[in-house]
Amino acid sequence: MKDYNDKRSVFLILIIALIVLFGASFFIGRYTIDIHKLLDLFVLKIQNKPFNQYEELNTIIFSIRLPRIFASLLIGSSLAVSGTVFQSIFRNPMVSPDVLGAANGAGFGAAIGILLSVGFWGVQISSFIFGILAVLITYSLSIALAKKGDPVLMLVLAGIVIGSIFSSLISLTKYVADPNETLPTITFWLMGSLTSVKAKEVLLLTIPVSAGLIPLFIFRNKLNIMAFGDEEAQSLGINVKKTRLLFIVCATIITATSVSLCGMVGWVGLIIPHITRALVGTNHKTLIPASILIGAIYLMVVDDLARTLFSVEIPLGIITSLIGAPFFIYLLFQKKE
The missing domain is CATH 1.10.3470.10 (ABC transporter involved in vitamin B12 uptake, BtuC)
Incomplete structure (x- = not known):
């Protein structure tokens, strides 16, 4: 019962972190966004009224930042789940x-x-x-x-x-x-x-x-048997x-x-399954959903870093490699112990 409550707490924290990061990502970038203007824009769009004074803001939010936020969410989830599945069916924690x-x-x-x-x-x-x-x-x-x-x-x-x-x-x-x-x-x-x-x-x-x-989520229990x-x-x-x-x-x-x-964004499908297993265990009933959440959070963070660390945007693969390689070395030391 305690283990069940612990996992529920982990999922609650992950969901809250995902929502907070999703909202914060709108304000991360080289173009500064005023929250009051953003709220005004949302109200005008909901009311289906003209928003000519916020045309530039509308372009930045709905044509640039919102698509890439959703893209990072989907891609991070996909690569994390793929890594989890491949590591399970090959019974090898070092595959990606x-x-x-x-x-x-x-x-x-x-x-x-x-x-x-x-x-x-x-x-x-x-x-x-x-x-x-x-x-x-x-x-x-x-x-x-x-x-x-x-x-x-x-x-x-x-x-x-x-x-x-x-x-x-x-x-x-x-x-x-x-x-x-x-x-x-x-x-x-x-x-x-x-x-x-x-x-x-x-x-x-x-x-x-x-x-x-969807099939991976539905049949995830079979991974436990495999x-x-x-x-x-x-x-x-x-x-x-x-x-x-x-x-x-x-x-x-x-x-x-x-x-x-x-x-090609490397290392996501290698390191996220390890982090997920450390948080929720090896049961794929919880491992697959947790991988989806953690993968989405991770790549959104990486994308936010990519567009803010320097004056020019850094490719995602460089950041994931700089994070993933040291983590891989850490895993090797853990295996040795």
């Missing part, structure tokens, strides 16, 4: 959402789109398709190698190989790109950023993210292959969608 090559595949797709100048939507679609394609190749290769050893190990090894191939293809794309125009665009995109995200893109993002998150190993799961009536494939597909969809929108 790009373990099967989804991130590198999506990165290559975006690089090709930028190189061919297919436009913003073309880049996103290309990124999403290649992210899914990379995982399909990985899964097909792992099936072919399954007779050679442990299927989970073969899947991880296949992911490493395919991820490395797509990483090399990204380097090749950068090598042949125009060094004055295309190369800087590819490089900046790969670092991860929410600078150019728009409201329509965020709305479209919610469709595949929801399609991936954690015991394939033989134990089968003895308890779980179809291991189909269940693992379901989780891989859902996690891949939300990972590829996130990368296609904001670029």
